[in-house]
Amino acid sequence: MTVKLLSAVTAAFLLSAACGSFAEGGKSAAAENNANPVSAQTAPIAANTADISDIGLRELPWQTYTNRGDVRLLPDGLGPDHRLVKEVPLIAGTGSGKTKVILYERSDDSFYVHAALELDGITYDLGAVAGLSDEPVQIQDLFLFGKETIQIKGAVGAAASMTRYIDISDGVPKPLLLVDEGHASEYDIDHDGQEEVIASSGTIPGLSVYRLKDGHIERCQLNEALRADAVILTREGAIAAYFGQERVKLYWLKAEGILSFATYSAEEFESDRFVTIPYTPGDVKQIREQADRLRLFDPYVPRQGIATDYSVEAAAAMNREGTLKLTYPHFAIYESRADLRLHEEDQSVTGEKRYFPGFTAEWIGPAEGGGEWYVQRGSTYMSIITAKPFDKEQLLYVLASMIPLEEVKTSDGMTAALPSPPVTRDYLFALQAANEFAAAWAHRDPDSGLKWVTDEWKAGQDPLALDAYFRGTSSPQHMTFELSGKRRVDDRTYLFELRLYEYYTGQPDYVLGFPADYGRGLIIEVVKQGETEWGEGIWRVNP
Structure with missing residues (x-):
């Protein structure tokens, strides 16, 4: 829970004061110990450097960030003195399926795992991507800063990682960004619809943001910018900044600056009965x-x-x-x-x-x-x-x-979730209706699907829209579904949780729909509309 995380921030303050281990703001464990072979490079940009912890919208001191890493062509591929660790195929680049990342160890380097990218038969060296350890190296293709990108993330210590972003949008790999502080991830922190890269680090939490602006990468270290002792990203997507052990300010990051909207004491913010709402x-x-x-x-x-x-x-x-x-x-x-x-x-x-x-x-x-x-x-x-x-x-x-x-977890420590419905005759017939409805969607079969919905629902829909609902499009196309019983409302109503999945033909995982996280899916209502002459329930879906 957020409350526990924030309490840990306060505890970290006390530990830091007792042990004298407070690191300089913005430095990761990797930077402190020189564990990373590549260090951050920044150049200042003119900005308003007033006390931006005040209420209202303020500019942030963004700095040009030049550390993008390196990509080097290997005309003859990997040499015989390189020990192959793992190959990871990707659907990226040309979409031909001929893209893969190769992890390997070099005979002249006893500290790091290296990576190479093979794109349409041509091999490129990407450099060191992780320290030698049992920790797995994460590799994925994603869409970042408007570019098709390969992300490679590896651990370089107990509390730090190295994350490389390689731009492959035009078929030739180019270094986009190398983050060598803390743990990097992609998140739309300014809520404008485009993801940035954020990096959290340190025993006393620090938060840095990387963005693409006018064709170049910029970085802002929020602890330094806000003159705060600790900065975290909350579960709500807001920024919480701690000033000493007493005061917490909440901010929204926006493209044009940072906006303060609330101030609390640390005790108020961490309490389960002040900002956090208790439910009985x-x-x-x-x-x-x-x-x-x-x-x-x-x-x-x-x-x-x-x-x-x-x-x-x-x-x-x-x-x-x-x-x-x-x-x-x-x-x-x-x-x-x-x-x-x-x-x-x-x-x-x-x-x-x-x-x-x-x-x-x-x-x-x-x-x-x-x-x-x-x-x-x-x-x-x-x-x-x-x-x-x-x-x-x-x-x-x-x-x-x-x-x-x-x-919700209530004040007595229990969750508000209800048990799944018991399996009865009525439940089985209701489940059958939900399953047939979802299967018709997956098979793009409106004739079958419309047999399993209520007349009331059909009457309120446009006939062309009903047909399009089941048929969908050629890409993305309806593919499959997940269905589970949720609860019994009354003698004539069951609820089911339904997730519908679509597939974009030949597209990488980052494209919405393959296989996208559709949140919690749909809650569909299945209602009893009568009985057959054998006393079996007639159940229909009310989407």
Whole structure:
């Protein structure tokens, strides 16, 4: 949990003070011990260097980063004195399947594992990629900075790794980025829809961000930029900066700068009853019962609030049909199976969008001010509002913390998940209906699929849209599915969790759909619509 991680930050402060082992901000363990053969190279860029820990949007001191590593052509391939460790084939580059990364050991180097890239029969040396150890070297192809890229990540010590990014977008490999601090990963930290590279390091947590700007790589070390002792990325995608052992500030990183939106004491932020929202078994029961009455079978709740959001009231929204309203002391959340966004363009204006893993948050409000954030998670549409003087950035933090109700751990230490439904005659017939529906989708067979959906659902759909739903497209094409029983709502309703997978022919793994993480999939409702003359249930899917 985030709380435990943050408590570890405080503990690290105390350990550092006692042992005198506080490393200089921005230096990884690898850099401190000279464990990495390549060191960071940066050149300063003019920027506002005022105290950007103040409230509001401030520029960051980005620096040009020139350490991209090296790629060297090997006309004759690997030499006989190189010991092959592993070959990893990739669907990348030309898409011909002739791309592979070769890990090998050199006879003149007893410290590092090296890598070579074989692309359409030509071999290129990539240099050292990991220290000699039992730790596996991670290799994958991905899309980074608008370029088709191969990532190679290897451990160079107990607390550091070396990550190389090789650009193969034009068929000839070129070094893109070498990160030799901490542990690197790809994350859209400024929520603009394009991933950056982030690196976390140190006993006292440090966080660096790498981005592509105007054709060159830039780096910002956030501990130094914020003048903070420790900086972490929260589960919500915000940046939490610790100033000493007493104060924590929350920020959103944006393309144009960094925006502070909340300040807490460390005790408040790490408490399970201040920013973190505690839920009792009674809270969970109330929310689930109200959601079931509204046929909202996939409700969400926020993990994080604004402050002391101890209580929640769940009820049907008075002015929004079929909508669940969760009221907390500082805000309210609406949830529905229908899109909650405003559509009267003369009465509302669309603001910015922020992108998070698995969902997009959109700000919409009346022209005269105010507004709501809107998101869709799985089959549930949500929005958040407040009548109190909190800005939209604080509301976004709450919305970004939303988790399925079943994942809540209540105050008695139990989870809110319900047991899977028992296997009965009715369950088997309901499962059959769900399976036939999903199989028709995978086989692109609308005639079969429409036999297994409710007449009410069909009546509310356009016939052409129904046909297109099952047929899909040629690429990506419907491929397969995963289905599991979720719970029994009542004598006439079962819920199933369904994941639908599509396949992009001949494309690498980073392309959405092969095999993409579709989040939690869909929650589909299967309802009993009668019985046969033998007393067997007739069950149909209500997607």
